[in-house]
Amino acid sequence: MKGLMAVFWKELSDHFSSLRFIILSLLIYLAGIATIYVAAQNIRADVTAATRFIFLRLFIVSGESVPFSFPFFLALFIPIIGIALGFDAINSERTSGNLSRILSQPLYRDSVINGKFLAGLVTLSILILSIVTLVAGMGLRMIGIPPTAEEVLRLFVFVLVSIIYGGFWLSLAVLFSVFFNRTATSALASVAVWLFMFLFVGMIATFVANAIVPIDQSSSIDALARHDEIFRSISRVSPSTLYGESVQILLMPELSNPSSTLVLISIYTAGMIPTPLSLGQSLLVVWPQVTSLIALTALCFAASYIKFMREEVRST
Amino acid sequence: MPMQYAIETTELTKGYKNKIAVDRLNLRVGEGEIFGFLGPNGAGKTTTILMLLGLTEPTFGSARVCGYDPTREPLKVKRMAGYLPEKVGFYDDMTARQNLEYTAALNGLSTGAAKKKIDELLELVGLVDVAEHKVGTFSHGMKQRLGIADVMIKDPKIAFFDEPTAGIDPEGTDQVLTLIRGMARRNVTVFISSHQLHQVQKVCTRVGIMANGRLVAEGSVDELGRKVIGGGKFRIEAQVSPVSDRLLTVVRGVRGVSNVDVEGDRLLISCDEDIRPQIARAIIDSESLLLQMKIEEYSLDDIYLRYFRD
Structure with missing residues (x-):
């Protein structure tokens, strides 16, 4: 345990004093401030007298000059942060000749991985928490409507889910740093996975769904629903989709299903009027997504352990 | 125990x-x-x-x-x-x-x-x-x-x-x-x-x-030297003229000498102690000329090389 804490504190202080961290924070703060600024400009048009969660809308609304909402930016940037904090965790120690020195000290090998992961996770959490707080604070000043207790709770869960999402990318990067001896390789591999998950899974899902259930304007509701189902189940391979869906449900209480198509269908066919879900209900809806993210993280961890624990450590 | x-x-x-x-x-x-x-x-x-x-x-x-x-x-x-x-x-x-x-x-x-x-x-x-x-x-x-x-x-x-x-x-x-x-x-x-x-x-x-x-x-380095080279810790190299059988017998008889090899006009003597004076006397006593003499301590190098040559 002492060994783990020693690694943790050392890594944490490394992260906070690194140039990498400063660049990442600048990047994410700029993006956050830009989106919230645009959201505050456009929120008047978006809100009607019936809107109940005005403060949360601030995080959802996007404008024309910056066509992305805040959660979209997070979905994009959190993987970059996770990867940047973890891609050289083990292999840089190996190439610098530190690994054999560290592993000849009386600490378990998993303490090295765990300490590094924890330090990355704490850094990540601090970044996410600070950006959400900053954005919330700015939003509060700009629109002048304080959040309700439920909105605060929902934002809190949103931060938590974001951290879990970042944890997955961090563990993936650490996994690659165990498997690849060169930091450039592990960084590229992580980025490749990120691009694939972020861009290509959606394209593949659309392609497959179109091939199985072709739809056009005259398609029946059943066909639309089936198309949507196929699309969703394929794109859920991607952690980005899982995160996107959870965030949607958390920040838009009136959604009862991550699929907007299905929600629209239920409105038109059953004449349902969307009523906001309670926080507990929303949590139930996102539960599968969140557990999948945790499971994926655990999977990366298990693979890193298996590779690293029995590996020969040579100083060359 | x-x-x-x-x-x-x-x-x-x-x-x-x-x-x-x-x-x-x-x-x-x-x-x-x-x-x-x-x-x-x-x-x-x-x-x-x-x-x-x-x-x-x-x-x-x-x-x-x-x-x-x-x-x-x-x-x-x-x-x-x-x-x-x-x-x-x-x-x-x-x-x-x-x-x-x-x-x-x-x-x-x-x-x-x-x-x-x-x-x-x-x-x-x-x-x-x-x-x-x-x-x-x-x-x-x-x-x-x-x-x-x-x-x-x-x-x-x-x-x-x-x-x-x-x-x-x-x-x-x-x-x-x-x-x-x-x-x-x-x-x-x-x-x-x-x-x-x-x-x-x-x-x-x-x-x-x-x-x-x-x-x-x-x-130990000494032990290895003895075991490998079959001789003592030192090697004395003496250039003499002429190399006669009598000379060899006399030199072999000097106390402390464990082995003598001949290489041209050189005697390669291996021994446990620095016995240069005794060797010099032995050479002169056997009516040969002593041209040059030097002593070397066996180093691990010799031992080492001996091993890797085989």
């Missing part, structure tokens, strides 16, 4: 996909010894050290370091064994002191105890003046000395040095060897792996020679 060995291996073997790096190694190193583990590159020296530290698992056989099995109880071994890897690395963007502080933390030392120990060790290895400098600016020799301080933080009972003098200048080598000898004086068992015989010869009490994964010879 049997004698306690610092290192004891039984049939220790490590095989890789297409070669056997260490082949049934049986090695015993007593407490307080400075053991030189010699051999050319690729002889299996580093692999042996890695197995002794639990950094890789033996394919077959077992080892005990300070009474513990490094495969089963690596932490107990690592608590007592220090290791200076061949290409030791430190965190370049941290100072010498910070690097040592990290090692101390990994060993569970309290901040106060660590500070005291680090001050003491920096003094010992002569790095006090650069304690607050980043390690990235250090020369190879300085890093090696920092490595020795790093090994000593945990107060090891046994220390492994893998090629401690490779790539540093003679002065640095001297400093490193002095420090290693100093450790032995503190009752630390020292295990040095090296291919640089001259340097190791100066400090080791006993050596083992590895070739192709096997331990081909073991013993």
Whole structure:
């Protein structure tokens, strides 16, 4: 345990004093401030007298000059942060000749991985928490409507889910740093996975769904629903989709299903009027997504352990 | 109760996909010894050290370091064994002191105890003046000395040095060897792996020679010399004229001479002591002219070369 804490504190202080961290924070703060600024400009048009969660809308609304909402930016940037904090965790120690020195000290090998992961996770959490707080604070000043207790709770869960999402990318990067001896390789591999998950899974899902259930304007509701189902189940391979869906449900209480198509269908066919879900209900809806993210993280961890624990450590 | 060995291996073997790096190694190193583990590159020296530290698992056989099995109880071994890897690395963007502080933390030392120990060790290895400098600016020799301080933080009972003098200048080598000898004086068992015989010869009490994964010879430098070259510790080379049978008989009869070889007009005499005066007299007494005479101490090099020629 002492060994783990020693690694943790050392890594944490490394992260906070690194140039990498400063660049990442600048990047994410700029993006956050830009989106919230645009959201505050456009929120008047978006809100009607019936809107109940005005403060949360601030995080959802996007404008024309910056066509992305805040959660979209997070979905994009959190993987970059996770990867940047973890891609050289083990292999840089190996190439610098530190690994054999560290592993000849009386600490378990998993303490090295765990300490590094924890330090990355704490850094990540601090970044996410600070950006959400900053954005919330700015939003509060700009629109002048304080959040309700439920909105605060929902934002809190949103931060938590974001951290879990970042944890997955961090563990993936650490996994690659165990498997690849060169930091450039592990960084590229992580980025490749990120691009694939972020861009290509959606394209593949659309392609497959179109091939199985072709739809056009005259398609029946059943066909639309089936198309949507196929699309969703394929794109859920991607952690980005899982995160996107959870965030949607958390920040838009009136959604009862991550699929907007299905929600629209239920409105038109059953004449349902969307009523906001309670926080507990929303949590139930996102539960599968969140557990999948945790499971994926655990999977990366298990693979890193298996590779690293029995590996020969040579100083060359 | 049997004698306690610092290192004891039984049939220790490590095989890789297409070669056997260490082949049934049986090695015993007593407490307080400075053991030189010699051999050319690729002889299996580093692999042996890695197995002794639990950094890789033996394919077959077992080892005990300070009474513990490094495969089963690596932490107990690592608590007592220090290791200076061949290409030791430190965190370049941290100072010498910070690097040592990290090692101390990994060993569970309290901040106060660590500070005291680090001050003491920096003094010992002569790095006090650069304690607050980043390690990235250090020369190879300085890093090696920092490595020795790093090994000593945990107060090891046994220390492994893998090629401690490779790539540093003679002065640095001297400093490193002095420090290693100093450790032995503190009752630390020292295990040095090296291919640089001259340097190791100066400090080791006993050596083992590895070739192709096997331990081909073991013993003190003197013993090995006698065993391998079949003669004494010294070699006297005398140029004479003429080389007669009588001369040879007389020289062979001199007390202390263990072997005489003839090479042209030179006599190669191996002996245990410096007996040049007696030899000179013997040559003159047998009515030959002594043109030149010189004496050499057998070095590990000769022993070593003898092994690898075969």
